Amino acid sequence: MAAITLMAPAVAADIVISEPLPYSLYLANGVPLVSRGQIFDEEEQIEVLRRQGWRSFSEHDNELPKNAIPSEEAARLYDEQPRVRLRFRPRVPLTETVALVADDMSLSLKLLMRLLREKRLGRIIEADNGRQALVQFFRQRPSMVFLDIEMPGLDGMEVLKQVKSWSPETFVCLVSGNATIINVKTAKSYGVDAFLVKPISGLNLQRVLALYGTE
Template identity: 70%
Template sequence: MAVIALMAPVVATDIVAGEPLPYHIYLANGVPLANRGQILTDPDQLEILRCQGWRGVSEEGVPPADAIPPDEAALRMDRQAPVRCQPQARPVLSEATGLVADDMPLSLKLLSRLLREQGVHRIVAAENGRQAVGQFFRQRPPLVFLDIDMPGLDGIDVLKQIKSWSPETFVCLVSGNATMVNVKVAKTYGVDAFLVKPISGLNLQRVLSLYGPLTLSAD
């Protein structure tokens, strides 16, 4: 995707189930969500794009009246309409997809391997917070591990975004130096567990014991 000079909120009526998207769509902080020409049918994804999506605006031609610089758009994230996805049942580990985000390749590879050894069915890897949010939007895995100290969007930023969409998703923050401030803030956003580096199989097993399948009530 090209460098964005200006951003403008999407036109909700442009987002139609089963029809190609008319432009690339981002969150207000510039995280890519969907590409021009992509066809989506998932109601939750469509609602996120309509309520929280932004489009990049070219410097050529006359920009729309609501176009603003990217840094100003990012400041408006917390003022946008919230979107809560339909709750999903949490599967057992042997059927679950886990998302792992870490900017350190060795840590990413190690945690992914340990999760497989603990019986997690499938692993999706992200090299930074932006990728993590995009992967979650596309795949909505029920189990997420986020390194706190990632550049750009850190683990707490990603935690906040994921929990705003899907509170039932199990999110664990990973860090070698988690501060009390980080812990306190993460708890306000609904973090489910913490994992301290260096990661051991025993500590990971302890965290996964908190996961547990989640069934939805008939209500």
């Protein structure tokens, strides 16, 4: 029988700015956020880890904290956690903009990255799934994010929700070949800024970039 995964909130005193993390941390829904030994120098990132970070344990671990609960129970607390905002970052011209592109389909990912390079964006970060996209956003704080809606493990809608919770000013565009009415309504409730329909064209991308609002 597989061991039961238990989770417990991070101990705030263990997480110190500019010092290696003593253990890996997850969001309440089980998404890996940061690894043991990583160092963070920004106070708002430290605050996220202190207030929203969770440790993971096995039921067979020798020392379990008293507040450890099954992972399924922790996931149900995901929407009830304290809100933490990352520091506001104003939008900059496209030539200075850092963009994150997440898509589990390699051809779609490479196409969008190529089109963005043609628009002379400053730097592009790639992710091939939703979990990786969330981790990259937390670590690198891009000001523009393109998310495929349908990704395994953690879909674009959930990534959108978390990104906007941390950073409402971040420009987020959902990408899909089949944007349903329900998806559109849900995305708008989370604060999505734009939609890009597959197959992606340079003209449609230009329209999205115009919504970003800088030259």
